[in-house]
Amino acid sequence: MDRTSRDRDAEGRARSARPRDGLGRPLPYGARGVERQPEGVERTPEETVREAQRLLDAGAPFHAHEVFEDAWKGCAERRPGERELWRGLAQLAVGLTHGARGNLAGGARLLRRGADRIVPYPSPYGIDVPGLVEWARALAERLDGGPAGGVVDPGAEAPSLTG
Numbered sequence: 372m373d374r375t376s377r378d379r380d381a382e383g384r385a386r387s388a389r390p391r392d393g394l395g396r397p398l399p400y401g402a403r404g405v406e407r408q409p410e411g412v413e414r415t416p417e418e419t420v421r422e423a424q425r426l427l428d429a430g431a432p433f434h435a436h437e438v439f440e441d442a443w444k445g446c447a448e449r450r451p452g453e454r455e456l457w458r459g460l461a462q463l464a465v466g467l468t469h470g471a472r473g474n475l476a477g478g479a480r481l482l483r484r485g486a487d488r489i490v491p492y493p494s495p496y497g498i499d500v501p502g503l504v505e506w507a508r509a510l511a512e513r514l515d516g517g518p519a520g521g522v523v524d525p526g527a528e529a530p531s532l533t534g
Contacts, residue, residue, distance in 0.1 A: 394471055394525070395433030408437040413445055416496040419457075420532050427464065430526030432471065436464035456495065459488025463507050463530070470514050471525040478523075479511040486511075499534035506530040 378388040389397040390404025398404045414422065419442045426435035443457035462485030470478030486507040494500045510528060 391433075393429075393431045393433070394468055395436075396472065405431065405434070408434045410437070410441065411445070412438075412441050414438070414442065416442065416450075416453075420496055420498060423460070423464065424532045427467075427529035427532070428526070430524070430529070432464045432467040432525045432529070436461050436468060439464055453492075453495070455488045456492045456498075459485040460498075460503075460532075461485070462488065463503060466507065467510070467523070467525055467528060470510065470523040470528070473522045475514040475517055475521070479514040482507040482511040482514070497533045499532065502534050503530055503532065 387397060389400055390402050391407060392398055393405050408426075419438055423435040423438045426432070426438065439457050439461035443454060443461055446453050446457055462481045466478045466481030466485055468478070469475075469481060472478075486504045489498075489500050490504050492498075492500050507530075510523070514523070
């Protein structure tokens with residue numbers, strides 16, 4: 372493959388410039404997609420929860436996953452004890468994304484993995500950890516059984532992060 376023909380970011384890393392839909396799937400060049408979440412944004416934990424909830428409520432769990440991923444990757448120095456919390460929340464959002472894309476088994480697996488990661492946390496920043504764990508496990512069970520139509524509606528299934 373000709374490496375010079377690939378889309379690249381400002382640092383020269385390969386990064387597709389194709390527009391994306393609300394579930395993060397690539398669309399053809401020139402199609403109208405949703406605006407991508409900027410990467411590497413430093414937010415307070417409270418800002419992270421607010422922005423992720425806004426995106427979940429809008430039916431954009433892939434983009435909420437990106438917000439949680441920034442928190443997960445950015446907390447290594449500032450709050451290292453929270454790394455698995457943010458990683459687990461990212462997995463919950465991407466599990467919902469996979470369910471909405473029709474990857475039911477993958478979605479169920481990620482929801483369970485994310486729930487297992489967050490369960491040790493005592494609801495920091497107002498995050499309703501017990502409620503999220505219950506939501507994730509119940510949705511994983513439904514995905515295992517195959518919801519009607521083969522996919523889930525991400526807006527209708529979006530959890531409340533703070534109860």
